[in-house]
Amino acid sequence: MVLEAADQAAVRALWLKLGSNVGVYTTEALERTFLAFPSTKTYFLHLDLSPGSAQVRAHGQKVADALTLAVDHLDDLPGALSALRELHAHKLRVDPVKFKLLVHCLLVTLARHYPGDFSPSLQASLDKFLSHVISALVPNCH
Amino acid sequence: MVHFTAEEKAAITSLWGKVNVEEAGGEALGRLLVVYPWTQRFFDSFGNLSSPSAIMGNPKVKAHGKKVLTSFGDAVKNMDNLKGAFAKLSELHCDKLHVDPENFRLLGNVMVIILASHFGREFTPELQAAWQKLVAGVATALAHKYH
Numbered sequence: 001m002v003l004e005a006a007d008q009a010a011v012r013a014l015w016l017k018l019g020s021n022v023g024v025y026t027t028e029a030l031e032r033t034f035l036a037f038p039s040t041k042t043y044f045l046h047l048d049l050s051p052g053s054a055q056v057r058a059h060g061q062k063v064a065d066a067l068t069l070a071v072d073h074l075d076d077l078p079g080a081l082s083a084l085r086e087l088h089a090h091k092l093r094v095d096p097v098k099f100k101l102l103v104h105c106l107l108v109t110l111a112r113h114y115p116g117d118f119s120p121s122l123q124a125s126l127d128k129f130l131s132h133v134i135s136a137l138v139p140n141c142h
Numbered sequence: 143m144v145h146f147t148a149e150e151k152a153a154i155t156s157l158w159g160k161v162n163v164e165e166a167g168g169e170a171l172g173r174l175l176v177v178y179p180w181t182q183r184f185f186d187s188f189g190n191l192s193s194p195s196a197i198m199g200n201p202k203v204k205a206h207g208k209k210v211l212t213s214f215g216d217a218v219k220n221m222d223n224l225k226g227a228f229a230k231l232s233e234l235h236c237d238k239l240h241v242d243p244e245n246f247r248l249l250g251n252v253m254v255i256i257l258a259s260h261f262g263r264e265f266t267p268e269l270q271a272a273w274q275k276l277v278a279g280v281a282t283a284l285a286h287k288y289h
Contacts, residue, residue: 032267036274104251108270111259118259120176121194127177 003132008074010125014110014117015071022068025113027060029106037101043094063102070133077136085137096138103130144279146221150272157261157269158218166256167211168204172197173252174245181245210249217280224283232287243285250277 003011018025033040034049034056047055066084073080088094107126111118146154175182176194185191188202197203213231220227235241254273258265 028267032270035267036271104254105270107255108258108265111255112262112265115259115262118255119194120173120198123173123255124177124194 001132001135003074003129007125007128010122011071011074011129014122014126015068017114017117022064023057023061025109026063026067026106027057029102029109030056030060030063032105032108033102036105040098040101043092043098067133070129070136074129077132081133081136085139088137089139096134099134099137103127103134106130144221144224144275144282146272146275150275151221153269154221154272154276155218157257157264157273158215160261161257163211163215164204164208166253166260167207167209169198169207170249170253170256171207171210172200172203173256174249175203177252178248181248184239184241184245214253214280217276217283221276221279224279225286228280228283229287232284235284236288243281243288246281246284247278250281253277
């Protein structure tokens with residue numbers, strides 16, 4: 001399933017605005033996820049999760065790069081994210097529900113930093129985009 | 143049962159005091175209907191829900207949103223007994239309104255997003271975590287009497 005044209009345009013426009021700060025927001029989203037949903041920490045026993053951790057920042061940047069890759073390949077998310085799908089499903093074995101928690105915290109973070117831009121339509125487009133990303137990452141996700 | 147620390151209760155109550163319940167209620171319900179269009183199934187009698195602007199401007203959406211959020215204020219006042227506070231509403235949502243409890247979780251998360259957009263810097267990760275506990279507790283309390 002491919003994202004509709006209007007949603008694609010909205011997401012691309014936002015990503016242009018975020019510029020090189022995507023990593024800042026994904027890092028904040030990770031911090032929020034760990035605090036609000038402590039069960040997510042069970043997947044990160046190898047990282048220092050204390051506030052301001054450089055390891056969380058590094059992981060945030062990885063997430064940012066993956067999302068930017070997704071934005072650049074909106075017409076073929078499964079193809080673009082196939083390596084990450086393999087990783088998350090077979091090596092990391094993350095419960096699919098956890099991705100939704102991170103997505104929610106990313107929306108919270110963006111709403112916090114860009115309240116003027118965060119219209120209901122943009123929220124809807126982002127929600128759909130990120131749902132497509134989750135579907136591309138998780139083989140059996142529904 | 144959800145347990146809130148004294149700090150969490152104080153932080154939640156303090157933020158709630160600054161919320162314009164009427165405006166936030168309309169916005170929360172409106173965004174729910176825009177972002178998760180299947181939720182419109184409960185609101186056939188509301189008239190024009192054909193576009194985001196129609197939904198956000200719809201007076202029935204605003205009025206009902208205000209009702210919902212006013213009721214949420216009871217949660218803030220009864221954080222130690224959410225199940226008791228929402229028992230009657232739980233029965234109503236199951237027996238009369240037939241609302242899938244999943245919708246309560248969706249609305250709760252929309253509310254958290256709205257709080258983030260309104261309160262910006264003040265909506266720290268710690269404050270969000272407290273609010274996530276509250277909205278999850280309310281959703282569970284509202285689902286509690288389902289049979």
